[in-house]
Each structure stands twice: as C-alpha cells, then as structure tokens.
Amino acid sequence: MAGVTRRGLLTTAAAGAGGLAVGIGGTELVRGDDGRTDAGAAIEPFHAEHQAGIVTRAQDRLHFAAFDVVAERREDLRDLLGEWTEAAARMCAGRPAGSDNDTPLLPPQDTGEAVGLPPSRLTVTFGLGPSLFDDRFGLAGRRPGALRPLPPLPGDELDHRRSGGDLAVQACADDPQVAFHAVRNLARIGRGVVVMRWSQLGFGRTSTTTRDQATPRNLMGFKDGTNNIRSDETAALAEHVWTGGEAPAWMQGGTYMVTRRIRMLIEAWDRATLDDQEQTIGRDKGEGAPLGRALEDDPLDLGARAIPADAHVRLAAPVTNGGIRLLRRGYSFTDGFDPELGQLDAGLFFIAFQRDPERFVALQRRLGAHDALNEYIKHTASAVFAVPGGIRPGTSVAQGLLTA
Numbered sequence: 285m286a287g288v289t290r291r292g293l294l295t296t297a298a299a300g301a302g303g304l305a306v307g308i309g310g311t312e313l314v315r316g317d318d319g320r321t322d323a324g325a326a327i328e329p330f331h332a333e334h335q336a337g338i339v340t341r342a343q344d345r346l347h348f349a350a351f352d353v354v355a356e357r358r359e360d361l362r363d364l365l366g367e368w369t370e371a372a373a374r375m376c377a378g379r380p381a382g383s384d385n386d387t388p389l390l391p392p393q394d395t396g397e398a399v400g401l402p403p404s405r406l407t408v409t410f411g412l413g414p415s416l417f418d419d420r421f422g423l424a425g426r427r428p429g430a431l432r433p434l435p436p437l438p439g440d441e442l443d444h445r446r447s448g449g450d451l452a453v454q455a456c457a458d459d460p461q462v463a464f465h466a467v468r469n470l471a472r473i474g475r476g477v478v479v480m481r482w483s484q485l486g487f488g489r490t491s492t493t494t495r496d497q498a499t500p501r502n503l504m505g506f507k508d509g510t511n512n513i514r515s516d517e518t519a520a521l522a523e524h525v526w527t528g529g530e531a532p533a534w535m536q537g538g539t540y541m542v543t544r545r546i547r548m549l550i551e552a553w554d555r556a557t558l559d560d561q562e563q564t565i566g567r568d569k570g571e572g573a574p575l576g577r578a579l580e581d582d583p584l585d586l587g588a589r590a591i592p593a594d595a596h597v598r599l600a601a602p603v604t605n606g607g608i609r610l611l612r613r614g615y616s617f618t619d620g621f622d623p624e625l626g627q628l629d630a631g632l633f634f635i636a637f638q639r640d641p642e643r644f645v646a647l648q649r650r651l652g653a654h655d656a657l658n659e660y661i662k663h664t665a666s667a668v669f670a671v672p673g674g675i676r677p678g679t680s681v682a683q684g685l686l687t688a
C-alpha cells in the first residue's frame with residue numbers, strides 16, 4: 285500500500301496548485317480548476333472552538349461507537365486520547381489514519397478501505413461517559429456535576445448491553461464507508477486500552493442543523509427537525525447547548541450528548557390512519573405544517589384545539605415544557621429483522637446535545653408519561669456523555685482533564 289493517498293488529498297493539492305478553496309458555512313469546499321464543485325471533497329474543520337459534529341451541517345450517515353476502558357493507568361487513557369485526536373484530525377482531512385502503511389513486516393497504520401474516497405465531510409466527536417469518573421483513573425473528584433447516569437425514565441425498556449460506555453465516538457459523513465473507516469481505525473488504535481461496548485449505524489439524518497438544508501423525513505414518514513436549534517442561532521446555542529462558567533475548564537465550550545435507541549413499532553404505525561398519525565405528531569404528514577396551519581415553518585398554534593393535548597409537538601414545544609430546547613441530531617437505523625416479533629428492527633437513533641442532561645431528562649419524563657407517540661415506539665438503549673470543548677492544533681481532546 286505504498287504512498288497511500290485519499291482522493292481528497294489529491295483534490296486539495298490540485299486546488300492549491302490553481303484551484304480555489306472557499307468557505308461556505310464553515311465548510312471548506314475544494315474546487316478544481318474547471319470551477320466544478322465536488323461535493324464529496326468538502327472538509328469539515330476539525331480544529332475549532334467547539335467539537336465538530338454538533339452544529340455541523342448534518343451529514344447523511346452515522347457510525348457511533350461506545351467503548352469501555354480496560355487499561356488501568358491514567359497515562360494509557362491520556363495517550364489513547366492523544367492518538368485518537370491525531371488520527372481523527374487526519375481522517376477528517378481525508379488522510380489515512382496513520383502514516384506508516386508500506387512496511388512489509390508491520391500491519392499498515394490505516395486499514396485501507398477509504399483509500400480513493402473523498403473526505404465526505406467526516407466529523408469525529410468524542411464524549412466521556414459518567415462511568416469514566418469512578419476511582420480507576422483518579423478522576424472521581426473531577427466529574428462535572430451535570431454528568432450522571434440518566435435516571436430510569438417512563439417507558440424505558442433498555443438493553444444494558446447496548447447502553448452506557450466510558451467513551452463515545454460519533455462519526456458522521458456523507459459516505460457510510462468513510463464513517464465506518466473512522467470508527468474501525470480508532471477501535472484498532474485503541475486495542476489493549478479500550479474494548480468496544482456497543483455500536484450503531486445510522487443511514488439517514490433526521491434533523492437539520494443549518495437553514496439551507498431541507499427537512500428530512502424520519503421512518504414514520506414525517507418531516508423531522510423543523511423546530512430544531514440551528515447553527516446560526518448563536519444566542520440559543522449559548523443558552524441551551526454550550527456549557528459556560530458552570531463547567532470545568534476542559535468542558536468550556538462543550539456540551540452533553542444523550543443518545544437513545546428508539547425502536548419504532550413500524551407495523552402498528554403503518555396500520556394507523558393518516559388522521560391518527562397526524563394527531564399523534566401534531567403536524568400534517570405532507571407539508572409538515574403544525575395542525576391548523578398551512579406551512580411547515582408556521583408557528584405551532586397551541587391556543588387552538590387543532591393540536592391534541594397528547595400530541596408529540598405540543599408536549600415537546602418549549603412554550604409548554606418550561607422553556608427547554610435541545611439540539612437534535614439523530615439518524616434513522618435498521619438493525620435488520622427481529623425474528624421473535626417477525627418485524628423490522630428499525631427506528632430513530634436519537635441524539636441530542638444540551639447544556640445539561642437534566643434538561644433532556646425533564647423533557648423525556650414528560651414525553652415518556654404522556655406522549656401519544658408512545659403507542660408506536662420503545663426506548664431500547666440509552667447513554668449520556670460529556671462532550672469536551674473544541675480541540676486546538678497540537679492539543680488532544682479532554683487534555684486539561686487528564687494532564688492537570
């Protein structure tokens with residue numbers, strides 16, 4: 285595998301030689317000499333004030349993995365996060381995970397399946413679970429107060445083998461093989477220090493995080509992400525997503541990520557009438573407009589009775605829930621067929637970023653108890669992670685936590 289290069293690298297080199305690198309919404313888009321834009325060549329910046337993969341324009345594909353640390357020394361954990369940061373920065377730039385790929389008597393440092401593929405807007409977002417802050421690494425006194433295991437919530441039917449984890453890696457990209465490659469190579473680098481606890485593939489985004497993106501549809505066929513926090517809502521992000529003075533220094537500009545694997549009872553949903561489906565969500569299925577309104581972007585009319593008391597959007601809306609807003613960034617999934625039930629095992633891998641996981645808990649308590657949607661869904665796995673602030677060149681994720 286001598287001289288491994290990814291096509292993105294070649295394109296970047298070509299752009300440097302006479303092409304044009306332009307920035308659109310924080311995304312570095314590389315163009316060739318002919319002015320043609322190669323969408324797959326776009327690179328999301330790895331080094332920034334906040335970790336990428338949160339307000340980043342939502343990519344089409346997800347590969348998420350949670351790991352448990354099996355090493356016993358804090359230095360091993362610190363070194364791993366250093367190596368992971370370096371490899372992630374390289375892969376997000378469209379480069380191989382490691383540079384030594386041509387020594388015949390050694391395994392290559394990159395597994396090879398992304399060679400020739402463009403960067404595909406890959407982002408890698410790292411998180412730390414509450415279980416990392418036990419007494420194994422002397423971190424018990426450094427756990428941010430907001431980072432606690434989620435309490436039992438109404439309607440939970442959790443599989444603990446697919447929940448929790450010491451560390452999280454969220455890889456998003458417009459090409460599934462690029463996202464897979466990122467997780468696989470980080471797992472390979474971590475061998476001996478971490479073991480993978482669970483992983484989840486997502487095949488279609490269920491949210492928008494920028495205004496120029498069309499609202500996608502979830503597997504229930506409804507537009508999802510209409511009333512999400514967008515990347516240009518600076519004040520809302522500061523209030524609802526990014527941590528501030530309440531967090532330790534290494535968490536400044538960070539956030540908390542909650543993941544919920546939510547199985548949809550698709551067969552029951554498919555037998556529900558259109559009217560029932562719309563009353564359950566509180567929006568119409570075609571346009572995505574709030575019931576009683578005409579257009580998707582019309583505000584919810586909660587004074588009118590068009591939206592039932594137990595409709596999902598009525599219960600989830602900030603005006604009725606005490607002002608809570610989350611940044612949702614989930615993906616549709618299918619894990620094939622459930623032979624016990626004879627049904628597809630599919631649904632929404634819900635991911636939300638918020639300044640304090642307690643806000644998710646308060647909202648889910650309300651939804652889990654009253655939401656009409658509960659007839660058609662089951663929460664089957666759950667996890668929470670602290671997502672440290674952005675990574676500067678030459679530093680590693682959570683460096684302040686492990687070296688101070």
Ligand code: HEM
Binds near residue numbers: 504546644
């Ligand atoms: C499979 C499960 C779920 C489905 C199918 C679903 C679907 C939807 C749909 C179709 C909308 C309307 C469009 C939009 O504004 O995005 C919506 C809105 C929303 N959902 Fe969900 N959702 C699910 C789970 C959850 C969970 C677990 C939470 C949080 C605990 C949540 C929080 C919200 C919020 C905050 C809104 C925006 C409400 C507003 O301000 O109008 N959803 N959801």
